[in-house]
Amino acid sequence: xxxxxxxxxxxxxxxxxxxxxxxxxxxxxxxxxxxxxxxxxxxxxxxxxxxxxxxxxxxxxxxxxxxxxxxxxxxxxxxxxxxxxxxxxxxxxxxxxxxxxxxxxxxxxxxxxxxxxxxxxxxxxxxxxxxxxxxxxxxxxxxxxxxxxxxxxxxxxxxxxxxxxxxxxxxxxxxxxxxxxxxxxxxxxxxxxxxxxxxxxxxxxxxxxxxxxxxxxxxxxxxxxxxxxxxxxxxxxxxxxxxxxxxxxxxxxxxxxxxxxxxxxxxxxxxxxxxxxxxxxxxxxxxxxxxxxxxxxxxxxxxxxxxxxxxxxxxxxxxxx
Numbered sequence: 001x002x003x004x005x006x007x008x009x010x011x012x013x014x015x016x017x018x019x020x021x022x023x024x025x026x027x028x029x030x031x032x033x034x035x036x037x038x039x040x041x042x043x044x045x046x047x048x049x050x051x052x053x054x055x056x057x058x059x060x061x062x063x064x065x066x067x068x069x070x071x072x073x074x075x076x077x078x079x080x081x082x083x084x085x086x087x088x089x090x091x092x093x094x095x096x097x098x099x100x101x102x103x104x105x106x107x108x109x110x111x112x113x114x115x116x117x118x119x120x121x122x123x124x125x126x127x128x129x130x131x132x133x134x135x136x137x138x139x140x141x142x143x144x145x146x147x148x149x150x151x152x153x154x155x156x157x158x159x160x161x162x163x164x165x166x167x168x169x170x171x172x173x174x175x176x177x178x179x180x181x182x183x184x185x186x187x188x189x190x191x192x193x194x195x196x197x198x199x200x201x202x203x204x205x206x207x208x209x210x211x212x213x214x215x216x217x218x219x220x221x222x223x224x225x226x227x228x229x230x231x232x233x234x235x236x237x238x239x240x241x242x243x244x245x246x247x248x249x250x251x252x253x254x255x256x257x258x259x260x261x262x263x264x265x266x267x268x269x270x271x272x273x274x275x276x277x278x279x280x281x282x283x284x285x286x287x288x289x290x291x292x293x294x295x296x297x298x299x300x301x302x303x304x305x306x307x308x309x310x311x312x313x314x315x316x317x318x319x320x321x
Contacts, residue, residue, distance in 0.1 A: 004086075006094050006118035007138035009061030014038075014142055014171050017053050024050045026181075033157065033167035037150050041179025048217070051184025054173060055082070058144050058185065060094030060118040062086045065188050068214065073238055073313055076216035076320060080184055082191045083212035087243075088205045091192035093132050097146070099124040103154035111152050115159070119143035119170070123162030131205070140169045146186070148176040178227035183220045186231035190215045190292055194241040194259060197291035203255050204247070209300060213241035213292060219320055225280075229272030232290070233319040236261040236271065237312040239292035244300055252299035253306040259297070260309025264289035270319040 017038060021028045025047055027039035040046045040054055048067070055065040063084035069077050084090040099115035120143070121129065121136035129135060141163045145151060151159075151172050160167045175182035190213035199205060216238045218230035241259075245252050261267055266274050266286045278284035294309040 003089060003134055004062070005138050006060030006062070006089070006121050006136050007141045010057050010118050010142050011138075011140055013053065013057050013061055017057070024053065026050050031150065031156060031167070031172075032153050033160075035156050035167045036171040038171065038173040039150070039175070040173060040181040041175030042148050046175055046179055046181035048180050048184050051175070051181035051188070052080070054144060054175065054181055054185040055080070055188030057142060057173060058095040058117050058188070059084060059090045060121070062090035062094070067217075070214070072214070072240065072311060073216050073316060075313070075317055076238065078217050079214045080187045080217050081212065081214040082188055084191065085210050087191060087195055087208055087211040088132065089134065091195040092128060092199065092205070093121050093134055094118045095189060095192045096120075096196060098126045098128060099143075101155050101158060103152055103158065105149065105152040111149070111155060113145040113147050113151070113155075115143045115145055117142050117144040117173070119159060119163060122164070123159055140171065141165055142171040142173065144173045144185070146177050146182060147174045150174060176227070177224060177231060178220055178222055180220055183218055183227070183231060187215050187217055187234050190235050190239045191241055193235050193239070193290055194243065194292050194295065197259050197288070198243070198255060200287065201255065201258050203251070207246045207251075208243055209246055210244040211242060213239060215239040216316070225272055225275060229270055229275065230319055232271040233316060235292055236267070236289060237293050237316045237319070240294045240311065241292040242296040242298070244298045246300055249299045249302055249304050252297045252304070256295050256297040256306035256308040258308070259291055259295045261289055261291045261293055262309050268315065270315060272319070
């Protein structure tokens, strides 16, 4: 089966965001090299709806992101829910923030970001794309970065060269984690986190047929560490994912048991406290922590479903309050 072009699917979503910039309170401008810059939460106010658009762009136009209400948690009933019928390509081939980019800004300061979105599938050299057996080709490309600044010219040039496109064909969308849009965009990674954890557990990606996930929307908070803490806690202690998989029941049961965040040795405290305990060294944190709190896995061959993990209201309330 032919795989769709992520960047081609995202193009109309980007145009829709631009056409509704005033209503969504986002800023649209041209950079020094002719690239399109969409500010979703730095100088622009942005908002929850801008974040929802941003999350769907991150998914390469293959996912639907919605706001819902439910009684999953007592104090935080408003949720962001993600669904895609192409979970591997949408989440790992596009949404995953795996493109490491760095350079100097106009003032000579270091600028480092992790890029996500469909441009990764065109320009990033991540080994993951060999495993996915996917490379995108399109006339335009879109990249999303978590940043409180627009990308500097040197980074734009790097992305353009890697994608084989003129800078005028590139769109960069950005919002800091502590903004309303940034909060939703990161919380909207709940399914992606589940897919990444499944990959780390060596579950065959080709056996993951469909999936959806939901998390409570964390209240934005000033400061990068604090905002990163809340958005991670939304998934780690409040996230719930459902994966539909092929293969035997034993493999589905094992995945449901091993996937939840409670299996991590670092589980049990708000993420900001965990981050402080390792002196801000992200790589000292157990990677098994990054997964939803509760998981359901359905074996399509038999219809049997298996559950693992649980929502942790206590830690979630400590983090969000």
